[in-house]
Amino acid sequence: MKFKLEIWRQFETGEEGHFETFEVDGIDPEASFLEMLDQLNERLTGEKRRTVAFDSDCREGICGSCSLVIDDTPHGPRQVTSCQTYMRDFEDGSTIRVEPFRSTSFPVIRDLVTDRGALDRVIQAGGYTGATTGPQPEPNSMPVAPEVQERAMDAAICIGCGACVAACPNGSAMLFTGAKVTHLNLLPQGQPERANRAIAMVDQMDQEGFGGCTNFGECSRVCPQEISLDVIGMLNREYRRGRLGKRPKDPPAMRAQ
Amino acid sequence: MIPVADFWNSTVGKKTVVAVTGTILVGYLILHMVGNLNSLFGPGGAEPRVDWYSGWLREIAEPLFPYAGVLWLARVILLGSIVIHITGVLQLNSRNRAARPSRYPARRIGRSWESGTMLVSGLLVLAFIIFHILQFTTLSITVTPLEHGAVYFNLYNAFQEWYFVVIYLAALVLVGIHLRHGIWSLVQTLGLDSPARNRGIRYGATALTLVIVIGFALVPVLFWTGVLGAPETEAAIASLAGGTA
């Protein structure tokens, strides 16, 4: 197969970028999108030209390194990560536009590589249970109904790629944050920090400069893990409860009578 | 209070406030629409039913509240809600613009066009509300004859003009656009959704929007098509105008 590629080139953060056009030929339809870029890079190396920088690691859709916007859609046309997007999904001879994920909170490092450290910092704000290493209770002493486990798992499978942010016209990270809050707040192990978790994570999200949610739903439609908008409803609920509800962690002080 | 300030300053909190004020406004719309339906009783005898209704609104809870007290309280709450709703939305909007360096992707990924035009539809509805108050509350737009307290008379006269009918119907379309996404969105923002209910909420939002829009539209349409006739006597108008103003 043969394609014309318009690829975003940007030397470093803050620099003005531009699209550069490349032609590739002899591409196997079974090659993944990233393998097609590998072939382009191999050729560019032979021509002594600078290769196109892009992030990838596991190449099986789970690590979340992919950060390409293909033809205006984060990850590409099929709602799977770019590494699982195959050239057979494109029309032979077509022009394909490749950009990095864009958000004020994801500065471009080079070409198609972005800095998504903001997502780590949102997790640092509260995306964990406080359990440190050591003896822990026997898990079966705290049964979890399979339906609850399934719902927690539906959120926990987030791969942290940031496609939701890239797709959102507001650059919002609500789906990402909502997924983590949903995962932990549904499980008994997440209860002690429940009230604070949503508050701390939302505050960090705001500080990182992510936008707010206007319920467009585009995040969920590009999410390779098909995480549902329900996690945003859950986040809203948990945040409101945390801020305005009674906080279990602050019982009234007891006084001598 | 600091928690309230923190709440307002976060994106989620602000959006929640927008949703709550939106709920108040939707609630008001429903009441307003039901009240309007009093017009459908027609010119009536001595006093059209809608005129009686308008008077009753002012007398609610008398003498616990002064004359028109509840009405004014409602007006204050509504005005406050509108101001807060719009302030919140504009602040969120500027945050959201800052969060995106460019307007890519050009492609909208399955989002409804109503959701993408909330700001525009909202501002146009705001303009309409101002026009509507000037016309029927302060009676300042005197293109057609207007009398204090003579609601049926005022409506009848206004909706004999095709351009007012068009303006009102157009405004209702905008309200519908705003509500279809808005009602669903406020349920989501308030976190009242659940996976089991979501389909129902989506349909419910559309259904409620249709009820509100059609309910409102009946009044101008029925006046324009002549289903609702002219006020019965000049005297009735005159006496009412004198009696309740």
Place this chain on the structure above:
Amino acid sequence: MNLPDAKIPPGPIEKKWQTWLDQHRLVGPNNRSDSKVIVIGTGLAGASAAASLAAQGFRVESFCFQDSSRRAHSIAAQGGINAAKDYANEGDSVRRLFHDTMKGGDFRSREANVWRLAELSENIIDQAVAQGVPFNREYGGQLATRSFGGVLVQRTFYSRGQTGQQLLLGAYSALQHQVASGNAVVHDRHEMLDLVLVDGQARGVIVRNLVTGEIERHAADAVILASGGYTNVYYLSTNAMGSNVTAAWRAHRHGALMANPCYTQIHPTCIPQSGEYQSKLTLMSESLRNDGRVWVPRKPGDDRAPTDIPDQERYYYLEERYPAFGNLAPRDIASRAAKVVCDDGLGVGGTGRGVYLDFRDAIAERGHDVIEGRYGNLFEMYENITGDNPYETPMMIYPAPHYAMGGLWVDYELQTTIPGLFAIGEANFSDHGANRLGASALMQTLADGYFIAPHTVAHYLTGDREPVSTSDSAFEQAEDAVESHITRLMDVDGTTAAQVFHREMGNVMLDNCGMARNAEGLERALTEIRAIKRDFWSDLRVDPGRDEFNQSLEYANRVSDFLELGELMCVDALRREESCGGHFREEHQTPDGEALRDDDRFAKVTAWEYRGEQGDPVPHDEPLTFENVKLATRSYK
């Protein structure tokens, strides 16, 4: 140089770890912040060790080459994690898990280490659950288990087909918690390029900031390598693109011995290669063999659609050859069996290198929904990649390089031959002997990271050390060495990308040092790898610009180490004149084609010493003694 003592505590095997714990030295809570520990890698082992040490109060600096510490390749582990909890009430026990692991490893691992691993397995599940890992549950809300290859009990805990992801996110979140608490710092997009030794002790690392290209010095009191395995030496493997041997290899060059490098695992159930361009192979979880039946057509070259081939014309070779374990035969055996039937011309698919994994009978017996519940996401993944629907037509699979049992030699305290340098997880030569059983890798990484290294490293930190600063001459020398290696890579200025050499070497390794090996092939491989190495150093091209983001430089640097490792693997495979586990020497097999061990000569670990680029590596042997298992021919029939 002699191999140091493995420091295995005396006493009965059940008591050894407790004995060690009771006697090890402690650092007082107030003094812990005086010590700094560097952890290389943020996979299951690295993240869990970093989080645990930081929670104890040590200062931890953690490094990963990925853009976030959540992306390490542990995340791709699918099937599950073993623990001897006996929730299924089958009479499982620590001893049975110990025994299965020893036997699975073909009796080439250390008894004491394996026992400790089995013993700690239960704590790992408890720890993970406490972190919010959503393991699958039964209807009563109890943890669910399933069975895995090579065992007769259901002791594998799982989170759908994403167990590695969930466990890693648990360890990652624990680490992020410590970052938020100020006890740990994570340096992402930083790659370790050298180890710094002061007075013979590991005292720091040289890393390259992959964004700015800056070479940085970091000093510490101990260094933990949790840098993963080296299976990418085969080019096509189930590992991530970035998985590499560089950190371990640079430590090896400084004197850390490399043990059993030829022990690599070729995983039986992967999606077959479809073209030359391919950059990696995708694993399909071994758990699929719980319900899937493996077969090939009996007639060579049978090109009917698999669904059209009647049962009597299907060769269910695992069930026929290994009736007791059937489709759940251990990985090395299942892989080799697939290779044998394909060598006999029975293979399917375009390349003839594939076998069927068929769910027809399981779907008929248990119903579509049950199968979907168990493997839904794996079926989806398979369909995504191949375009075929496994509910309707059998999957096509073939073995692929997956895991390195070999690695840096460590003693019972997980310390390498360099004082202060620890190796955990897949980076060490570990507890899996010559073959790893399914769902044991997650167990080992987390046992090392949560429960062993935090104590053994703390124990080490009580020893005497001079304060050291990054301006020490040792740091200067190490930095110079790193700079000159980069200069060397950049100065070749040829026309060929590193991936081309990598691919060539991978083919050589897979053909000659893969599922089956023989002396002649290994000798040939050595010659060919040396030729590729020469070409590499005369025609390599990397993008210009060392002080900036430069992925081609990162890659070339990793390949330069793989080229050296590949040689050592062949040398090790040549020396081990027996077949055991994943190491199958064709000269040493039973009449019916099974691995033939030589316990008299090779019941030992071979640890290799580096002797310079021109020198030959020197082997050191650690004899293995077996007091708690009976050395037997491993049979799964």
